[in-house]
Amino acid sequence: MNSSTKQKLDIQKAESSRIGQVDFNNLTFGSTFSDHMFECDYKDGEWQNPTIKPYGPLTISPGAKVFHYGQAVFEGMKAYKDDDGKVWLFRPEENFNRINKSSKRMAIPEFPKDIFFEALTELVKIDKEWVKKGLGNSLYIRPFVMATQVGVSASPSTEYKFMILMSPAQAYYTGDVKVEIAEHYSRSANGGVGAAKAAGNYGAQFFPTNLAREKGFQQVIWTDASKHEYLEEAGTMNVFFRVNDTLLTAPISDRILDGVTRKSVIALAKRDNITVEERPVSVSEIVEAAKNGNLKEIFGAGTAAVISPVSAFSYHDTVYDLEHQDNGFAMRFKKELMDIQHNRSEDPFGWRYEVL
Amino acid sequence: MNSSTKQKLDIQKAESSRIGQVDFNNLTFGSTFSDHMFECDYKDGEWQNPTIKPYGPLTISPGAKVFHYGQAVFEGMKAYKDDDGKVWLFRPEENFNRINKSSKRMAIPEFPKDIFFEALTELVKIDKEWVKKGLGNSLYIRPFVMATQVGVSASPSTEYKFMILMSPAQAYYTGDVKVEIAEHYSRSANGGVGAAKAAGNYGAQFFPTNLAREKGFQQVIWTDASKHEYLEEAGTMNVFFRVNDTLLTAPISDRILDGVTRKSVIALAKRDNITVEERPVSVSEIVEAAKNGNLKEIFGAGTAAVISPVSAFSYHDTVYDLEHQDNGFAMRFKKELMDIQHNRSEDPFGWRYEVL
Incomplete structure (x- = not known):
């Protein structure tokens, strides 16, 4: 089901960073996104053109199956910066395995492990300034897959988009x-x-x-x-x-x-x-x-x-x-x-x- | 929950029709769309700017909640043309009532009845050539609503898009x-x-x-x-x-x-x-x-x-x-x-x- 051919990751950097506009002391969870995102399309039976690009809107048909049949899965994970400035993930293999398990149940093709880890680590490296030091601060990472084939017949999509977005998150205590x-x-x-x-x-x-x-x-x-x-x-x-x-x-x-x-x-x-x-x-x-x-x-x-x-x-x-x-x-x-x-x-x- | 203020329907017609490119004898269900579509956004607590416009792609954030939390509902209905060229719907009030019932269960604001029926009938009128005569031929109509607020926190969206797409459908007999x-x-x-x-x-x-x-x-x-x-x-x-x-x-x-x-x-x-x-x-x-x-x-x-x-x-x-x-x-x-x-x-x- 997966293409095992390693595809070259294309990296398109943003011309300037939006980080200066962000108040890291007043973040609403999940509403601010870092400078870059990852995108990879499934078409003709394989995942292709893995790309890191500036965060921005998608152009997508209103007939795309994700809007009609909810054929979509996601993951939630975080990157952390320690006091020495090193950046860490927590058990990322668990999230990788689980998104493919979720995909299988939703009749979505599994995503290749090598592309997942290369995309994930490159994306975090490029936006490393968005990971702030301090216990509880993190960069929330949202990998997700959606059905993009155009058609309103209730059957599995033949095309998909795998993406990763990242959103800075604050240490917070909401109370019990x-x-x-x-x-x-x-x-x-x-x-x-x-x-x-x-x-x-x-x-x-x-x-x-x-x-x-x-x-x-x-x-x-x-x-x-x-x-x-x-x-x-x-x-x-x-x-x-x-x-x-x-x-x-x-x-x-x-x-x-x-x-x-x-x-x-x-x-x-x-x-x-x-x-x-x-x-x-x-x-x-x-x-x-x-x-x-x-x-x-x-x-x-x-x-x-x-x-x-x-x-x-x-x-x-x-x-x-x-x-x-x-x-x-x-x-x-x-x-x-x-x-x-x-x-x-x-x-x-x-x-x-x-x-x- | 609904705005009861009647909003004027804006109609933007396509410069030319794509109907000549469609082979009505070889339609795949739900994959060809008519010239126009309907779009109406929910923002600041009300449905606004109801618009009929040429069918075309949406520009939407990859952080829109529909992609992450499946907050979306739809309907399926059909328009029929009789032998005299009159165009009919079948029990459209049932579909209207049901989409609002579905919306309620999915924490989506209900859609106003007057806008629904005006949009539906105007859209069918504008694309009436897409409804073909003959028993079993129809124009399949797909009203749907999706959560458009940008944010990856798992809570109801504050913004939505209500749309109607239409797709010509053929009389077909797939066998038992x-x-x-x-x-x-x-x-x-x-x-x-x-x-x-x-x-x-x-x-x-x-x-x-x-x-x-x-x-x-x-x-x-x-x-x-x-x-x-x-x-x-x-x-x-x-x-x-x-x-x-x-x-x-x-x-x-x-x-x-x-x-x-x-x-x-x-x-x-x-x-x-x-x-x-x-x-x-x-x-x-x-x-x-x-x-x-x-x-x-x-x-x-x-x-x-x-x-x-x-x-x-x-x-x-x-x-x-x-x-x-x-x-x-x-x-x-x-x-x-x-x-x-x-x-x-x-x-x-x-x-x-x-x-x-």
């Missing part, structure tokens, strides 16, 4: 979040595309999340679509529950994203001899644990916020509060992960990837 | 289709977006449909995601089962599209005193009916193919053949519907809508 456990709406079906970072999975969450927000909750903890008995994901993150000193999280399935932060948290926990149970976690056991005081923490895990502690959850119109744990698992894993990402600690698992 | 009953993959979840014409619902079907095709089946009959016990939709159509002289189809739910062809078939059947049961239809009862000879027909119902008879279905690796019924329900409803659509018969339900 209040979440609502889903009792009516759901995120994904058995045999569906929940395990893929398919574009449509995210748009489908906006309406139920808006309803939760109107009630004062920032996110939804999704449950299984069949009976809403088991806890699955929190908003766009994986979710962990600490009951006494045991860490619980739903197992990977075709409904649940195989999160890089999720698997990193599990690795850190196991290294520290914390018992981790990857198994279906029922709403009833968590409610019970909340009632009897055994539920110590809930937190989301994902690339954007790293770890996001939950301060309260709602179920059957009852709100269960959780005490903030300054020295809890959430804050500890967040610090350990960020220290590894920013090259401030050892890297026992070999997760860091040096770009320059 | 062989279908596979889904036993692993699924189309939608309880509490999900299956009832919406959300873009991502369609892209998600491509991979499992490809797998079915490799085994010699053109489409998949989707079953419930929980246990694959009940029959839901066929490919991108609603599905009907005729057991002896009773017509069975799944009831509308949050998993099943409220199809215009589906509800029209039900109305025609009821008028003709055919017993219609809108209820969960189990795989086991259909397999049993196939075995004992009571299963007479299966057919899909949707705008593109109108009625699509099924010649065989596969379940548990057994293929059950169905005899083609020249005088069966499928062929009868297809003729009745097309006769109404093309103004060749009475219109007892008031389904036709005259454009010019």
Whole structure:
């Protein structure tokens, strides 16, 4: 399916940088883009013309299949600058493998590994000034693929565009979040595309999340679509529950994203001899644990916020509060992960990837 | 949510028509577009600048949310030309209502009815030469909405583009289709977006449909995601089962599209005193009916193919053949519907809508 012929990466540099116009102390997540982007088209059965070029608009037919059939997948990753000015990625091979896994589920041709890594590292090198030092600062990287064939018949596209955009992101603390456990709406079906970072999975969450927000909750903890008995994901993150000193999280399935932060948290926990149970976690056991005081923490895990502690959850119109744990698992894993990402600690698992 | 201020429709005509380059006897469905398209943007809380303009490419940021989060919905409808040259739509109000229902589920602002109908009728009038006479010929109409705000944070867009494209479609007979009953993959979840014409619902079907095709089946009959016990939709159509002289189809739910062809078939059947049961239809009862000879027909119902008879279905690796019924329900409803659509018969339900 992939072309194995290595294609030469074409690099077209921007005439001037927009970096001077950016206030790095007041960034809105995901809304400012760096000077360059990567673009590569799939046509006639192969990925061709990999190009780094100045960030700018696309010219695309309104009949392109991405607009009509949501045949699109993406990834989220970050580049970090350490105090010596070296730039690092975090487990980029995981993102590469996952975008191809997502693509396969969405009938999109896989992208070649050599082009992915060359494009990724060259793009970060060219826009290295956009990666700022300081714990929590990063350059958010968004690889994505979209169906570009023109046609409004519901069948897989024969043409695609693979792109990488980059957006500077700030260290931020949004506060602990209040979440609502889903009792009516759901995120994904058995045999569906929940395990893929398919574009449509995210748009489908906006309406139920808006309803939760109107009630004062920032996110939804999704449950299984069949009976809403088991806890699955929190908003766009994986979710962990600490009951006494045991860490619980739903197992990977075709409904649940195989999160890089999720698997990193599990690795850190196991290294520290914390018992981790990857198994279906029922709403009833968590409610019970909340009632009897055994539920110590809930937190989301994902690339954007790293770890996001939950301060309260709602179920059957009852709100269960959780005490903030300054020295809890959430804050500890967040610090350990960020220290590894920013090259401030050892890297026992070999997760860091040096770009320059 | 809607702006109720009527906005003036701006009409920019193409300098010349491309119609001379089109071979109307060799059309590939959905790949040729008429001379004009409609475009209207949502910004600052209202739909603005409704414009009919020459069909052509869009200039759009690669950071537009539609590419990343699949926040997009669409409709499918057709215009027909009768033998006197009059042009008709079929139940357009149903499509208007449904696109707003789909939009609501995808957190997209609803579109105003007056602009929708003015744009739709003016667009068809301007490109009336693209609607060809003859039973089965039509101009396929694709209204759609996409999220255009630039930003890769997973939250509802603040900006949208509503468009209408039109594509000439031919009378075609693809033959009866062989279908596979889904036993692993699924189309939608309880509490999900299956009832919406959300873009991502369609892209998600491509991979499992490809797998079915490799085994010699053109489409998949989707079953419930929980246990694959009940029959839901066929490919991108609603599905009907005729057991002896009773017509069975799944009831509308949050998993099943409220199809215009589906509800029209039900109305025609009821008028003709055919017993219609809108209820969960189990795989086991259909397999049993196939075995004992009571299963007479299966057919899909949707705008593109109108009625699509099924010649065989596969379940548990057994293929059950169905005899083609020249005088069966499928062929009868297809003729009745097309006769109404093309103004060749009475219109007892008031389904036709005259454009010019």
